[in-house]
Amino acid sequence: MRTQPLRTIAGKEFCDHIKSRRFHLIFGILLIIAIVSLASGMAQYQKELEIYNEAYGSVSDEALAHMPAGMTPTPLTGFNQMAYFIGSLGAVMGIAMGFDLVTREKESKSLKMLLSHPVYRDEVINGKALGGAAAIFLVMGIVLVISFAVLLVFGVVPNFEETVRVLIFGGLSFLMIFSFFILALFFSTVAKDSGSALVSTLILFITLSAVTTLVISGPGITFLIGEPPERPESPEFTFSVSTDSPGMGSSTSIVPGDSARAFDLEEYEEKMEDYRRESRAYQERRMAITDTFTILSPDQNYQRLAFAVNEPGFEAIWQNPGEGPPIDPATEPKDGLGILSGLLGALSQRIVALFVFPAAFFGLAWVRFAREDIR
Structure with missing residues (x-):
């Protein structure tokens, strides 16, 4: 595959995205919601910090050193609320960017003219994917820069490990939006027109999210595995x-x-x-049921991984309820990044799923586009 045509097509798609009014509208809404949710989370963090200082102000440094990292307030708590909005609005952005990439050019006959030039089909589909990825990367870069600015406005200077976790959060957000962009790109290669591609993508997105939410809810879990065991009656x-x-x-x-x-x-x-x-x-x-169904939905899977990055101490407790974190207390790291590294084994399936989803649908889109008879 030649690099020059690929760069040309990717650059053209990137420029089309950042010039699109649709892109500007969704990105503007996403940016406003991200700023408001993070500011709200930072205000809550400062309240929790005041309560923490009042409660543990007289505790010795030695006792604080033995306190689990998950028990101390963290400025990354504000990113949990941001993750909730990115999980929904970010999916809409990805879908809006990709649902008409191929069908629009089919309807305008420009795709046939493009393929009449000395360019291969794999260069076209790869260039469209790279151009969209670059636009999403730019979006998340701007969101992260403004997020750091909000932290500084509230007087919070993140240390090294918090900065790394924020960057990991940005990478997860990029993968989630990119997953729905690739999903929309796939339906754009399959559908006959842009309207059908949009409807098909939205139906799959809503189905995955709705079914996952329904199954992992209390009544859904009870329907699948029955009522929890009853506690024996104690003497009076x-x-x-x-x-x-x-x-x-x-x-x-x-x-x-x-x-x-x-x-x-x-x-x-x-x-x-x-x-x-x-x-x-x-x-x-x-x-097991909750993990299985949330893994199948990129937005639900993303929100769970984002929570693990922002609140690794509580995620460790969630992984082993009633048994303590899956880390030896004698060697338990005191920073969130250390706890997060200890959770990689438990989160490995979720991480792999976040990569496999876009890879699988891009492979299907690539095969479909390469074999399609374009008239």
């Missing part, structure tokens, strides 16, 4: 206060109720052990 005890003698005070004793008198403590412990085991198994099944 009552308190009685007796006076030993005048002026000598009183003593308190615990008197078993009717249910406790006929209660077998060993049997209760066995039931509690069975309950804990069944609860762990239930939570594992619940997490």
